[in-house]
Amino acid sequence: MAELSALAARIAVLEDEALIRRVAARYMRLCDEPLVDDSDAAFTDLFTQDVVWEGVGARASQEFGRVEGRDALLAWFGSLRAPGTRHFLLNVHFLTSESIEVDGDRATGRWTMFQTALLGDEAGELRMASLRIGFRRDGSTWRIAHFRTRSLCKAPIGVDAARLLAGGLA
Numbered sequence: 001m002a003e004l005s006a007l008a009a010r011i012a013v014l015e016d017e018a019l020i021r022r023v024a025a026r027y028m029r030l031c032d033e034p035l036v037d038d039s040d041a042a043f044t045d046l047f048t049q050d051v052v053w054e055g056v057g058a059r060a061s062q063e064f065g066r067v068e069g070r071d072a073l074l075a076w077f078g079s080l081r082a083p084g085t086r087h088f089l090l091n092v093h094f095l096t097s098e099s100i101e102v103d104g105d106r107a108t109g110r111w112t113m114f115q116t117a118l119l120g121d122e123a124g125e126l127r128m129a130s131l132r133i134g135f136r137r138d139g140s141t142w143r144i145a146h147f148r149t150r151s152l153c154k155a156p157i158g159v160d161a162a163r164l165l166a167g168g169l170a
Contacts, residue, residue, distance in 0.1 A: 002008070003109045006066050007072040008122070015136075016102045016107065016142070017100045017102060017107075018109050019099065020100055020102070020109055020135050021098070021109075021141050021144050022035070022101045023046060023135065023142050023143070023144065024047065024052040024095060024109055024111065024133060025095070026042075026169065027046050028094075028095060028113075030042055030043055030046070031093055032091055032092050033089065033090055033091040033117075034089040034094060038149075040142065043077060044070065044073060044074060045141075045143075046143060046144055046147075047073060047074075047143055047144050048070065048136055048143045048144065048145045049070050050068075050069060050070075050142055050145070051068075051069065051070050051073055051143075051145055051146065051147070052066065052067070052075050052145070052146045052153065053066070053067045053146075053147040053148075054066040054067070054146075054147070054148055055148075055149055055150075055151070056148050056149070056150045057150040057151060057153040059154070060129070060150050063151070064149065065166065066160050072161055081104075087119065087120055087121070088117050088118065088119060088120065089118045089119065089120060090116075090117060091116075091117045091118075092115070092116055092117075092120035093113055093114070093115050094112065094113070094114040094115070094120050095110050095111040095114075095131075096108070096111065096113075097110075097111060097112040098110070099111075099112050103163055104137075105136060105137040106134070106135065106136055106137070106145075107134075107135040107136075107137075107142070108132065108133070108134055108135070109131075109132075109133045109135065110130070110131065110132050110133075111130075111133075112128065112129070112130060112131070112133045112152070113127075113128065113129045113130075113131050113149070114126075114127075115127040115128070115129070116126055116157075122158040123156060123160055124160075125154065125155070125156060125157065126153075126154070126155050126156075126157045126161075127149060127151070127153070127154045127155075128151075128152040128153045128154075129152055130149070130150040130152055131147070131148065131149055131150075131153050132146050132148040132150075133146070134146035134147075134148075156167065
């Protein structure tokens with residue numbers, strides 16, 4: 001019977017990891033441009049009420065700062081897509097080097113993010129960042145509680161290269 005309980009616990013951790021992975025992937029898809037799903041609920045459901053989103057390290061903290069609370073975060077995201085302020089013509093995120101650690105109703109995920117973008121001024125940009133995302137279970141739903149991004153590099157690239165890296169979406 002103890003073996004069955006241990007197996008059930010191991011399966012629960014694997015299921016939690018899969019759910020957390022889906023939350024991270026959904027967040028990245030919603031940050032992509034063109035936008036896949038523009039409903040407010042799509043972003044709202046991803047975050048705890050008291051979420052913290054921050055750039056850490058010299059470069060990322062200066063560029064992104066720190067935003068506290070779901071309403072403030074959603075307003076910040078909205079400002080990036082407000083009419084007349086189209087920052088990205090094309091923006092695609094890729095996650096790799098995944099590590100997820102589940103501890104009860106909390107979890108930490110670490111990824112390396114690769115981002116290719118075509119900016120509103122037609123400039124291409126390539127970024128790499130180290131992400132550390134804290135998750136908290138809310139009932140049966142995992143939500144982002146603390147999102148940290150640390151810039152590893154940021155480099156201009158040609159427009160053709162940006163389109164190629166993004167899979168020809170532009």
